[in-house]
Amino acid sequence: MTDRLDGSYDVVVIGGGAAGLSGALTLARVRRSVVVLDSGAPRNAPAEGVHGLLAREGIRPAELLERGRTEVRGYGGRVVTGEVAAAKRDDDGFTVTLADGRTVRARRLLVATGLVDELPDVPGLRERWGRDVLHCPYCHGWEVRDRAIGVLASGPFSVHQALLFRQLSADVTYFQHTMALSDEQAEQLAARKIRVVDGEVTSLKVADDRLVGARLGDGTLVRREALAVSSRMVARAGFLAALGLRPAAHPAGVGEHVPSDATGRTDVPGVWVAGNVTDPAAQVGAAAAAGVVVAAQINADLVAEETRRAVAARRAPFSARSEAALCEQVVGDRRHGL
Structure with a gap:
């Protein structure tokens, strides 16, 4: 079987989205043994299409991933379905344990597990997420252009989000919800002719499987065809705790991520990260590119x-011969009374 799980690999890639598959493809093409472990729960599964991805504009998320898996397998890499439960240090590598009890060893880990979107506690948001409840104007903005768009205040960049969506529609309403506006923010919204609605949004109204509007606490229905929301983004990385690697607050205040340097290297030697698990704002194209960059760094590290081991092995016979020659010389000197 192409995708059976063997005992050991050069690199185990945890997460089979754009970042993980791109990393695995790069590694497989330089003849590294690599396996991708994927739980099968991509973040963008609810979306109808992937946008802003050159030459693959509008491709369905499931189709993109299937193509990626086929490409990885074409170069000898493996893709195995399974949820990773834990990872721990094992001599000079790592042991990865899956939820079903299977284990696999790796010399290096590439973690590309993405993130979870934590949405405001408003009934109906989760059910519409990725459809007419959106977050990114670059990912979904074209699809709601010129429509009645609402923006729910739900994060530190909600006003910025409203200004971005204003570029796509002249009819944008900002729901203050539970967050107050500063004088500067209020002035910016007014200058861009963005209506501001006071009051907490308590639910959404949906009819014929379409968003109709947002209902306020006093019962008022504000009709909207799409609603932009800033989620709190949290890295999927709990299984790294045994390695001492835990998500940290993102400096932009948008949630939690696994910190790394520009090459994807974490504070734990041998563990790299790529994609949304470390860069919450990365779109599919950026995540895929990061996977390639990090894979090249991992290969260079290997x-x-x-090379260090090869040099040490090459020197070892010479060192042994030199030691034997020295002993011979000492014995000969003693025989001659020197």
Whole structure:
């Protein structure tokens, strides 16, 4: 079977989205043994299409991933369905344990598990998420252009979000919900002719499987065809706790991520991260590109390790011969009374 799980690999990639599959493809093409472990729960599953991805504009998320898996397999990589429960240090590598009890060893880990969107506690939001409840103007804005768009105040960049969606429609309403506006923010919204609605949004109204509007606490219905929401984005990384690697607050205040340097290297030697698990704002194209960059860094790290070992092995016979020659000389000197 192409996708059976063997005992050990150069690299185990945890997460089979754009970042993970791109990383695995890059590694497989330089003849690294690599397996992708994927739980099968992509963040963008509810979306009708992936946008802003050159040459694949509008492709369905499931189709994109299936194409990626086929490409990885085409170069000898493996893709195995399974949820990772834990990862721990094991001698000079790692042991990864799946939820069903299977284990696999890795010399290096590439973590590309993405994130979870935590939405405001408003009934109906989750059910419409990725359809007419949106978050990114670059991912979904074209599809709601010129419509009646609402923006729910739900994060530190909600006003900025409203200004971005204003570029796509002249009819944008900002729901203050539970967040107050500063004088500067109120002035910005007024200058861009964005209506501001006071009061908490308590539910959504849906009819014929379409968003009709947002209902306020006093019963008022504000009709909207799409609603932009800023989610709190939290990295899927609990399984890394045994390695001492835990999500940290993102400096932009948008949630939690796994910190890394520009190459994807974490504070734990041998563990790299790519995609939304470390960069919450990365779209599919950026996540895929990060997977390629990080994979190249991992390969370079493995090459350096292998070269050090090869040099040490090459020197070992010479060192042994030199030691034997020195002993011979000492014995000969003693025989001659020197």
